[in-house]
């Protein structure tokens with residue numbers, strides 16, 4: 334991503350006594366040297382895992398790997414913690430979105446990283462569900478991509494017998510989701526954990542309080558491979574909401590942390606019936622919806638394909654957040 338100017342690197346003495354290049358992120362505190370920085374990230378993740386009961390003792394964790402710096406850093410941090418004092422088992426999953434060379438590179442990066450860390454990796458392709466990342470009805474490609482990835486990851490984590498699916502969503506990601514929701518009149522309090530259901534594993538975001546920049550620094554210091562370049566379907570403007578929070582943090586240090594805390598506490602989910610997992614009437618996979626989001630999208634994509642020469646029909650609903 335593009336970061337607006339903010340002084341984050343300086344020369345000086347770390348609190349450990351070492352002199353050299355220091356990283357200073359107001360979201361974290363500091364400044365910290367290149368030895369203390371990664372340890373600090375690991376301690377912060379370990380603390381949030383305990384405080385929010387993200388990964389209870391003995392649980393099997395499935396880390397959703399994309400090939401990017403956030404999920405790669407998360408896998409490295411969790412594997413380091415599990416080899417230290419934290420008692421859980423780490424595995425990884427990767428969903429191939431079938432976007433040509435970019436997806437092939439992403440898969441290779443994930444395989445290389447998992448291999449170097451000694452982590453079992455499960456890879457699936459969205460072709461298994463008969464789906465494509467493309468504009469569908471009025472939903473842009475990025476929304477369709479997310480609408481496919483979310484349910485597929487949950488199904489694959491369940492197939493792997495994982496107790497918890499963890500994703501590399503950062504502090505900045507949470508703020509952007511919350512802002513977009515608020516702008517469209519929705520109210521979803523950002524949460525680091527969604528508890529286990531009768532069928533689906535728990536979901537957790539161990540990077541909930543850590544900014545994108547911290548993961549960029551972590552990945553570089555740990556020498557982690559990441560996929561070069563951006564997704565071929567990437568539309569920069571839809572991702573520029575992050576700049577809002579970068580500017581805000583530059584103007585008011587600690588603003589991001591205070592804002593996420595305030596949003597988590599004060600936003601209220603609109604009242605509605607509890608979601609119940611049941612088999613999809615079309616494919617039989619467990620889902621909260623009828624039909625499941627993947628079958629709904631497949632139906633729309635088939636109809637869109639059949640109607641390429643007639644005017645598009647208006648959309649009748651949004652891809653689900655399940």
Ligand SMILES: [Zn+2]
Pocket residue numbers: 347348349350351365366367368369370
């Ligand atoms: Zn230090």
Ligand SMILES: [Zn+2]
Pocket residue numbers: 613614615616617618624625626627628629
């Ligand atoms: Zn289905």
